[in-house]
Amino acid sequence: MENIELQKIWKTIDNEIDMKDKEELNLLLRSKARQTMNKFLIIMSVSVILCVGMIAFLIITSLERQDDLIYLINNTMLGIFTIITLTTVLFSWIKFRSKSYNQPLKKWLDGRIKLLSKYLSGKFSKLYLFIIPLFFILTLFSIHVYFENITFMEVLNTEESVVGLIVALPIGLFVSYYTSRKIRKYQLQNLGFLKDLRARLCNMQ
Numbered sequence: 111m112e113n114i115e116l117q118k119i120w121k122t123i124d125n126e127i128d129m130k131d132k133e134e135l136n137l138l139l140r141s142k143a144r145q146t147m148n149k150f151l152i153i154m155s156v157s158v159i160l161c162v163g164m165i166a167f168l169i170i171t172s173l174e175r176q177d178d179l180i181y182l183i184n185n186t187m188l189g190i191f192t193i194i195t196l197t198t199v200l201f202s203w204i205k206f207r208s209k210s211y212n213q214p215l216k217k218w219l220d221g222r223i224k225l226l227s228k229y230l231s232g233k234f235s236k237l238y239l240f241i242i243p244l245f246f247i248l249t250l251f252s253i254h255v256y257f258e259n260i261t262f263m264e265v266l267n268t269e270e271s272v273v274g275l276i277v278a279l280p281i282g283l284f285v286s287y288y289t290s291r292k293i294r295k296y297q298l299q300n301l302g303f304l305k306d307l308r309a310r311l312c313n314m315q
Contacts, residue, residue, distance in 0.1 A: 140215050143307060146220055146300050147206065152291060154203050164249075165189060171256045172294035179260040188248040189207055191241070202229060219308040226301045230294070242286050250278060 133200065168185045173279045175181045205225055254275060255265050 114264055116313075127205075139307065139311075143219060143222075143304065147304055149300050150226065150297065151203065151206065153297070154199050154206075157199045158196065158203075160198070161192050164192045165196070166232065168192070168252065170310045171252065175256070178255075182253075184248055184251050184255075188245070188252055191245055191248070198213065216308060216311045219311070223301065223304050223308060226297075228303070230297055230301060238251050239283055239287075241292065243283060246282050247279070250275065250282060287304075 151246055168189045172185045202225075206222065251262070251265075254263050254271065256272060258265055258268075260268070265275075
């Protein structure tokens with residue numbers, strides 16, 4: 111009976127699957143769950159790479175502009191945000207990887223779903239809506255001032271630079287919010303798959 115239920119669950123994932131025994135189906139379902147979790151880990155990996163790249167950029171540019179106090183303050187604030195983000199992602203990575211794959215699939219799913227639900231639906235899940243504008247503005251100033259090859263105050267006093275910043279701000283914010291929304295939607299879809307899989311496994315009991 112349990113084998114029949116496992117096959118029904120797998121049929122909703124892959125209609126082309128041949129008839130398998132209970133052990134094979136459990137392995138296939140576990141593999142599918144791992145693949146779904148790996149999608150979250152890939153996004154985290156990209157975040158780590160971006161954060162490390164940003165920190166390296168801030169260090170290099172700050173060393174080259176040591177006489178521009180306002181630029182240094184801007185980069186310091188941006189660096190603090192980046193380090194906090196990097197630390198958060200790394201801790202999340204450790205939590206996701208800390209649980210053994212050898213435990214029963216339902217128990218393994220419970221742990222992952224709990225962590226992901228807290229990350230995507232917890233009390234701090236909407237914090238990115240407020241962080242994105244500040245993070246983007248600081249990044250925009252850091253990049254723009256550096257490549258203009260003038261001081262922070264000179265950028266603010268140059269009409270052409272100010273116009274460029276004003277034009278780039280709404281466009282950049284739109285792209286940032288749109289990208290964040292798409293990533294979040296993708297993550298919620300994967301979380302929904304894990305929840306559905308767990309629910310189907312629980313109904314077998």
